[in-house]
Amino acid sequence: MSETRLDVDPLGSSSRSVHFESPEHMVRTLGAHDEVLRLIEAEFRDVDLLVRGNEVLISGPAAAVERTERLIAEIRTLAAADTRVTPQVVEQLLRMLRDQSVARPADVLTQNILSSRGRTIRPKTLNQKKYVDAIDVNTVVFGIGPAGTGKTYLAMAKAVQALQQKEVNRIILTRPAVEAGERLGFLPGTLSDKIDPYLRPLYDALHDMMDPDSIPRLMAAGTIEVAPLAYMRGRTLNDAFIILDEAQNTTPEQMKMFLTRLGFGSKMVVTGDITQIDLPGGTSSGLKIVSEILQGVDDVHFSMLDASDVVRHRLVSDIVDAYSQWDESRRRGAAPERPQHPRKRQESRP
Structure with a gap:
């Protein structure tokens, strides 16, 4: 130019x-x-x-x-x-x-992670780029931030990239099956049918990044595994890219169990939003505690994302900010202030 x-x-x-x-x-x-x-x-x-x-x-x-x-x-x-x-x-x-x-x-x-089905997946904010770069250079990465910041989606893209480049032999995706206000027992079907809705977002992301026809074949061969967190107990996961999603709904014991599944040649990414904890009252979140326990441990990285990294509808960022202001007011014990919305339209006057 x-x-x-x-x-x-x-x-x-x-x-x-x-x-x-x-x-x-x-x-x-x-x-x-x-x-x-x-x-x-x-x-x-x-x-x-x-x-x-x-x-x-x-x-x-x-x-x-x-x-x-x-x-x-x-x-x-x-x-x-x-x-x-x-x-x-x-x-x-x-x-x-x-x-x-x-x-x-x-x-x-313009940093390309993965190109699939006519679209390219890239980080869209500086914090997202730092998160992606951290996955490249660390064995265990925690991506912590509100909804819509790309925590899980970018981790999935890095997992598929690692599989395609033969850096790992398989991808393991897991989530805790914790009810968000609903009751698992009231859902119809077998245990597998009951658990499937919790894992559906992971399947959706996979279909965005891979040929849908190849996914059942890869799952049948064990190259891709999508399973509840409880299925991880007692295993050692070698040569795998492992993603724990919705980690704010793990207990401290579950978080320790998951992290100690790490095997040789593997990489772990743990994602979650500490403002959306669905655990029963009084139960501590493993994601909130782990940052205190592992802070400063070599080859473990914590990437923090915030409302400025939201890449969904612009209102999602405003909603996240509004809830943060509300929670902060409650934490201080003061009457919650009416959140300020910078993008709120001015009413026209006659």
């Missing part, structure tokens, strides 16, 4: 032009109907953007022009890597640029 500073005046305003090699290249960056361009204009209201041929002219305060130009450069890198630029993607880029948390934000969003 070629940029030319056209003018800088003593008051600190400047103009720059961003040139694109072709109209197609420009459309991939700014959107078919300038959707991305409008997002940039909404973020930098003190900057004027003028499209002229294959150029975008940026003018306004020098600092804002520089930030706008850098944002366009990052979006351009994503477009060149065939990454679909959505409002959520632009928001993540802006957050990283504001925090100066990474030199090249686009590098975070």
Whole structure:
């Protein structure tokens, strides 16, 4: 991308032009109907953007022009890597640029983990990239964060990648079968039928990442195993990529049992959300306690994700923040404050 500073005046305003090699290249960056361009204009209201041929002219305060130009450069890198630029993607880029948390934000969003069935799985936030990188370099990784932060999905993608690259011989996926307000005994069918709904999210993720026709064959051969946590007792798991999901619903004893299943050539990822514990009242969560027990142990890593890493509908992030504020107020013993919602629409006045 070629940029030319056209003018800088003593008051600190400047103009720059961003040139694109072709109209197609420009459309991939700014959107078919300038959707991305409008997002940039909404973020930098003190900057004027003028499209002229294959150029975008940026003018306004020098600092804002520089930030706008850098944002366009990052979006351009994503477009060149065939990454679909959505409002959520632009928001993540802006957050990283504001925090100066990474030199090249686009590098975070273009790190491919797995390509399957016409789609590519990548981390979408800086914390997600750190989580994925931690899985590469550590034997046991804990991914802790709220719903929608990609904890389980990214771990599954790394497991499938490791299997495809023959780093492991099998994938083992497990969850504790703990009721979230329902009662297991009232469900119809055999014990297997009763347990299956708890494991369904793991099956769904597998179908996103692998040829659905191959999954039954791999499961029949034992290459992929999806089982309740209770089935792990007494086993030693060698040459496997093992994922424990919903780990906040394990007791301390179950967590110890699971972690001591680790065998040679294996990797473990434990995921959970300590704000959504479904254990009976008074029962401690193994996930909350394990961070105190294993903190500082070599080759064990704790990755913390938060509401800024939510990659579901934008409201999920707001809901997570609202509940966090509410819980914090209750923890302090004060009357819960009404949560502040930064994206709440202003009511129009007559």
